[in-house]
Each structure stands twice: as C-alpha cells, then as structure tokens.
Amino acid sequence: MTELVRMTGIEKRFPGVHALKQAQFDLKRGEVHALMGENGAGKSTLMKILSGIYRPDDGTVEIDGQPIELSGPKAAQAHGIGIIHQELSLMNDLTVGQNILIGKEPRRSFGRLDERELNRQAGELLGSMHMKLDPKTIVAELTIARQQMIEIAKALSNRSRILIMDEPTAALTDAEVSELFAIIGRLKSEGVGIIYISHKMDELKRIADRVTVMRDGEYVVTVEAADTPVSTIISMMVGRALKEETVTIPDLDTAETALSVRGLNRGRVIRDVSFEVRHGEILGFAGLMGAGRTEVARAIFGADPKDSGEVFVHGKPVSIGTPKDAVRAGIGYLSEDRKHFGLALGMDVRANIAMASLGQFTDMAGRLDEKAMQATANDYIERLAIRTPDDRQEVQLLSGGNQQKVVIAKWLLRDCDILIFDEPTRGIDVGAKGEIYRLLAALAADGKAIIVISSELPEILRVSHRIAVMCEGRLTGILPGGAGTTQEEIMHLATLRDAMTEEHA
Known part of the structure; x- marks a missing residue:
C-alpha cells in the first residue's frame, strides 16, 4: 500500500511536561492504523501535530513522501487531513446542517446563505451514514451520542483522505458503532487512511489493520493487529500485565x-x-x-x-x-x-x-x-x-x-x-x-x-x-x-x- 503519512523524531514540550520524545508514526493508503496507549502517552498530542493544531518542537512530518510544515488546521485540511476530536467541538445553538457544513456553506447571489441547499447537502451526507436526523435540528437538543455522529459527518464533509478518529465510539451504542464501522469500511475501500485512537480493546480486532503503541510520550512498537493478542498490546501499553479484578459482593442486608x-x-x-x-x-x-x-x-x-x-x-x-x-x-x-x-x-x-x-x-x-x-x-x-x-x-x-x-x-x-x-x-x-x-x-x-x-x-x-x-x-x-x-x-x-x-x- 502507498504510504500517506510518515512522522519521525517528533518532539513536543509544554510547561512542566515533555509530551513527545522522538515519537514516530506512519499511515498507509486504505488502512486503519490504531494508535494505542494510556492517557498521557502522547497519542492526542501527536495527532494534534498532524492536524496542524500544535507545531512540533522538532521532527519531520511527510505527506505522500514530501516533508511539509503544517502552519495550522487549514493547512492540514488542504493536505486532506481531517480530525474527529475526543471532546465535542460543535456549536450548540446552530443546526445540524450548519455545523456539518460550517465554513463551506452553499451561497446564492450576493453571498446569501442557501439554507435549502445546505440542508439538502447535509441530509445527503447523513443519509450516506444511515442517520435518520433532520438537518434543521438544533444541536443542543441532541444526545451526546448523536452529537458524536455529527462530528463524524462534519469531518467526512471535507472529503479527507487522511482521517484521524480520536475515541469516536466513546458515546455510541452498539448499533451506532456498527454503523460507524460500516462507514470506515467504505472509506477504506476508497483509499482513505484512517488513524484510530480508542481505549476499547475489543474494537481492535474488529477494525484495525495495524497497531502502534506509545508509552510516556515515546514510540514503543508497531504490530499487525490480526497477529497480536489483545493481552500483549495491553502489556505493551502499560509496561506490565494487568490482573482482571472482579467486584466482591459484601453482605448489605443490614446496611442502612x-x-x-x-x-x-x-x-x-x-x-x-x-x-x-x-x-x-x-x-x-x-x-x-x-x-x-x-x-x-x-x-x-x-x-x-x-x-x-x-x-x-x-x-x-x-x-x-x-x-x-x-x-x-x-x-x-x-x-x-x-x-x-x-x-x-x-x-x-x-x-x-x-x-x-x-x-x-x-x-x-x-x-x-x-x-x-x-x-x-x-x-x-x-x-x-x-x-x-x-x-x-x-x-x-x-x-x-x-x-x-x-x-x-x-x-x-x-x-x-x-x-x-x-x-x-x-x-x-x-x-x-x-x-x-x-x-x-x-x-x-x-x-x-x-x-x-x-x-x-x-x-x-x-x-x-x-x-x-x-x-x-x-x-x-x-x-x-x-x-x-x-x-x-x-x-x-x-x-x-x-x-x-x-x-x-
């Protein structure tokens, strides 16, 4: 597969925190590459660099084999990079359609917003995701799960060929997760490269082709998802084997x-x-x-x-x-x-x-x-x-x-x-x-x-x-x-x- 992204020697510091230390990552065309690690491992920081939100202190980012400098999110979008953040970034007082197409709204003569065309385009995109949702609905009226799906639709509207998904299923039901995975499958077949960050270990075998593990801001290893047990990935993430603990049921009959x-x-x-x-x-x-x-x-x-x-x-x-x-x-x-x-x-x-x-x-x-x-x-x-x-x-x-x-x-x-x-x-x-x-x-x-x-x-x-x-x-x-x-x-x-x-x- 053709390589879309290569990041090498990435360094990033914040006050009191050395967030990334010689971090590396690569992504191929038409694959889902999972990026795993504990909270604080540096996953989101590395992806914010790729999406232009942060600038690295050192290191190289290559797109299609060419070194580039990403001056901001718009520069990243121009290279076909889209990101779905873990934390929602929707404007609650706007409609679903307005959120999806913000910054690229269809216009009529004299620059007036074409609300009907906006809702048609947003509705078409929602339909492709099998979401039964009125584009005219105010976002504040939606559940967090629905809002998460709107974030995904918003990223897809940019026709990204490099798509970063940071905990996209955190608030989704099993049915909504299945719909999302079907969408990911279609994007893969179209050659889109997807970087997938999740803490739900059961998703790895369902969705990932390769897995890269980070720990304490550093690159640990990249493995084939199909060939690597989840328990091995977990031990590489945390640096130790985790014991599964179950709840001890106390005698609460006399408790107040x-x-x-x-x-x-x-x-x-x-x-x-x-x-x-x-x-x-x-x-x-x-x-x-x-x-x-x-x-x-x-x-x-x-x-x-x-x-x-x-x-x-x-x-x-x-x-x-x-x-x-x-x-x-x-x-x-x-x-x-x-x-x-x-x-x-x-x-x-x-x-x-x-x-x-x-x-x-x-x-x-x-x-x-x-x-x-x-x-x-x-x-x-x-x-x-x-x-x-x-x-x-x-x-x-x-x-x-x-x-x-x-x-x-x-x-x-x-x-x-x-x-x-x-x-x-x-x-x-x-x-x-x-x-x-x-x-x-x-x-x-x-x-x-x-x-x-x-x-x-x-x-x-x-x-x-x-x-x-x-x-x-x-x-x-x-x-x-x-x-x-x-x-x-x-x-x-x-x-x-x-x-x-x-x-x-």
Whole structure:
C-alpha cells in the first residue's frame, strides 16, 4: 500500500511536561492504523501535530513522501487531513446542517446563505451514514451520542483522505458503532487512511489493520493487529500485565439506606422511577442510549427539574431544586461531560479540587488560605495518584484519566456520602480504568453509597453490587451484580418496554 503519512523524531514540550520524545508514526493508503496507549502517552498530542493544531518542537512530518510544515488546521485540511476530536467541538445553538457544513456553506447571489441547499447537502451526507436526523435540528437538543455522529459527518464533509478518529465510539451504542464501522469500511475501500485512537480493546480486532503503541510520550512498537493478542498490546501499553479484578459482593442486608427515590417523573424521559442505594453499595445503572439513566441522575442532583417524585437521604425527605441543594444534602455528581460540568479547565489542579469546598479554606474576612489549599491538593494528588507536575498545573493540560481523578478529588474533599458517577471511565485508558474501579471499591468499603452509570456492560458487571436497568424512561428490573448476571439478561431488560414489577435478586 502507498504510504500517506510518515512522522519521525517528533518532539513536543509544554510547561512542566515533555509530551513527545522522538515519537514516530506512519499511515498507509486504505488502512486503519490504531494508535494505542494510556492517557498521557502522547497519542492526542501527536495527532494534534498532524492536524496542524500544535507545531512540533522538532521532527519531520511527510505527506505522500514530501516533508511539509503544517502552519495550522487549514493547512492540514488542504493536505486532506481531517480530525474527529475526543471532546465535542460543535456549536450548540446552530443546526445540524450548519455545523456539518460550517465554513463551506452553499451561497446564492450576493453571498446569501442557501439554507435549502445546505440542508439538502447535509441530509445527503447523513443519509450516506444511515442517520435518520433532520438537518434543521438544533444541536443542543441532541444526545451526546448523536452529537458524536455529527462530528463524524462534519469531518467526512471535507472529503479527507487522511482521517484521524480520536475515541469516536466513546458515546455510541452498539448499533451506532456498527454503523460507524460500516462507514470506515467504505472509506477504506476508497483509499482513505484512517488513524484510530480508542481505549476499547475489543474494537481492535474488529477494525484495525495495524497497531502502534506509545508509552510516556515515546514510540514503543508497531504490530499487525490480526497477529497480536489483545493481552500483549495491553502489556505493551502499560509496561506490565494487568490482573482482571472482579467486584466482591459484601453482605448489605443490614446496611442502612443512604438514598431512596420514589415515583420520580420528568416528561417522557423519566417515568415513575423508584429505587434505593445503601451505604457501602455500588448500584449500577444500565440501558441503551436515551433510556433515561443520565436524566435520573440530573433530576436527583437538581440539575434538571422534576415533575414529581420524592428523594430521601438517610431516611429523611429532602427538597432538591438546584445542585447546591444536592451538595448540602451530601450528594456529589460526576457528569459524563467532565470538561463542561466538572472542571474549570483554565484553572489549576489546586483550585479545581477545592472549588466545591471553598468554605473550608476561607477565614472570616473572606481570605483564602492558599497554604491549606496546597496541602490538601497535594494530599489528594498523592492519594489518587494524579499524574501532574504539581498542584499549579492547568487542568486542561492533564490527560483524560487524570482530569477525572481531579473531579473525584473535588467530591471526596466535600465528603459527600452519596456519589453519582456518570460514565466514569469514558475516554480513559485500560490502566486508568483499573485505578478508577479500585477507587470505587475503596469508596464503597468506606461506607459511601455509589451510583455508577455506564454504557459498557462488562464495566457495569465488574463494579456493581446490584444493577438497575432502564428502558425508555422506565426502570425495568434490578439484577445482582458480578457473576450473578449475564450481559444477555441486562440487554433483555434494556429492551423491555414494560415497567418493573419486581426485583430480580
């Protein structure tokens, strides 16, 4: 196959971080080349250099065998390079069609926007992706999964011949993943070279031709995907073999109920949902995209209004109208979209950890005790093994896994008795996932009541003591966690439209 891209000797430094050290990568025409590594390995940084977002401090980038300098994203696009970022970059107040064709909108005479032609072109592209979606829909009204598919459509509209996909399936259902893989297959047959970054190891055998592994900013190895066991790739990523750990089911019969929800309703997205979580328990929430899992969490936390229903904390009714009310009641919520709702990206690690507990560091005159904040931040950096040069590092410069740990530290400092984790390992590598799983188990062992929402069934089975399954806004069943339940049993309830009649325990 003809070589499209060759990157050699790539160096990149940020304040306090040597992100890339003599990194290398190549891509051939009509192949899917997976780029693997733990969070902080340098994968996204290397691809941001290829897409013109960052400029390398040293090294060479060749396209079609010719050395080039990429002065910015437009220069990269001119060479046929497109990127689908892990973090969404859509404009929520614009329509689907306007987002897909932004910068290349069809015009009529006198430069006026041809809205009808724009919607036709966007609709044609969506149709080629088998997406039944009105181009006139406002993006803010879509789920994260739908928004991710719009990002993909936006990149495809540029007719890229080198396409970088950074965690493209992180928020997609199994059906949507199959559609995406079908699109990738068609692009391969047309000679498009695809660079595929993912932490979902099961995708490698389905989609990748070759795999390059990076670790700590350096190139490790390139192997043929078909000839290399996933366990070998994982050990090359983390530098060690990982042990598969399963949840230990404690005896919770005598544990007190921490959170009880009764008759929760919100339009058609939450319909008469009732459940409880005990101290020391991890209650998993499973279901297909749009089942109402996140909506339940947001209603409990006061982020969205509820139509009716009661919430009890430690057996006492609480009135929660805002997130501030929920925090006062001892409830913490880690959103699936940590960058928008969990972090202040431009602020440092210290400030992010302390932001929900500033009263602990403020004297009567309203002055902050910076030394106490520093000591506390460093304590959590050590306890959670947050990889950062120091507590003054900007959070936006940390890897996804370490950003998630900062959010967790924020709520641990607040000492919430009830913690809701919404997609806690989304966009996090296999090594960091294990750390999050162990942290969840440790929190439960300390008596915290935990809700975990996840789209990954193996994850739900691994961490949960019990599993609540939702379908179309209703709770359709509660199953035992661990080895007591199969994925097939969860999927049966996830596609069951009748409301729950009894607990499967």
